[in-house]
Amino acid sequence: MQPENDWTREELEKDYIGKMSAITVSTEIVIKGKQRILDQSEMEKLLRNARRISVKECGCRNKLGNCDNPKSGCLNLDDEADSAIEKGAREISVEEALQVLEETYNAGLVHMAYVFTGKDKPTYICSCCSCCCHSLGAAMRYGYSDHVFYSDKISVHDFELCENCGECVDRCHFGARSLEDDKLIFKSEKCGGCGLCLRECNYDAISMKERL
Numbered sequence: 001m002q003p004e005n006d007w008t009r010e011e012l013e014k015d016y017i018g019k020m021s022a023i024t025v026s027t028e029i030v031i032k033g034k035q036r037i038l039d040q041s042e043m044e045k046l047l048r049n050a051r052r053i054s055v056k057e058c059g060c061r062n063k064l065g066n067c068d069n070p071k072s073g074c075l076n077l078d079d080e081a082d083s084a085i086e087k088g089a090r091e092i093s094v095e096e097a098l099q100v101l102e103e104t105y106n107a108g109l110v111h112m113a114y115v116f117t118g119k120d121k122p123t124y125i126c127s128c129c130s131c132c133c134h135s136l137g138a139a140m141r142y143g144y145s146d147h148v149f150y151s152d153k154i155s156v157h158d159f160e161l162c163e164n165c166g167e168c169v170d171r172c173h174f175g176a177r178s179l180e181d182d183k184l185i186f187k188s189e190k191c192g193g194c195g196l197c198l199r200e201c202n203y204d205a206i207s208m209k210e211r212l
């Protein structure tokens, strides 16, 4: 769905495409990007190994303003934190950073680890919405599929257990879940493996498996 405000292709190509890539990171599962595997414990390790961490307001939501999701979801590490703090970002502890991630997960935002081209580890840990984020927007609406490395996991739907309550639908930014005629429709080919839907289901109808 096209949000009210959006990036232009020119803006994305000037500032983001080819300059960084993003890996979706689920809170509850292991995912694999092109060069690395990250799960939440590795995310925590990344934070604990960082010399410095900062948090700043989400530039994408500030710029486009298409949703009311929390603004404080943009974490920077090490040199990126130095430069963000110089520009006004707030230095935080690992515990505060983990709390930010928990809050944004609860709010239904996709955790993404960003790696700048030429760097060997993520220096941005972001909590992204599909309506404002340059990366999810670039991947989903502009077709820059290499810009976002999706998880190597995929959601599995158990139609026997599903009560068609629809609670998981709004959690999914990738359009993999919808309700049609009061029936849950799951399009596995759209699943980005973020794991956000898992916790919303009270009927154990959702699980994750390796993407083949």
Ligand code: SF4
Pocket (backbone or CB within 6 Å): 057, 058, 059, 060, 061, 073, 074, 126, 127, 128, 129, 132, 133, 134, 135
């Ligand atoms: S990448 Fe995600 S968290 Fe970072 S500024 Fe954009 S939407 Fe916000």
Ligand code: SF4
Pocket (backbone or CB within 6 Å): 154, 155, 171, 172, 173, 174, 175, 176, 177, 190, 191, 192, 193, 194, 195, 196, 197, 198
């Ligand atoms: S179905 Fe949607 S919310 Fe669930 S893991 Fe896949 S992309 Fe994430």
Ligand code: SF4
Pocket (backbone or CB within 6 Å): 161, 162, 163, 164, 165, 166, 167, 168, 169, 184, 200, 201, 202, 203, 204, 205, 206
């Ligand atoms: S939350 Fe669970 S029970 Fe409800 S529609 Fe989704 S999968 Fe089915």
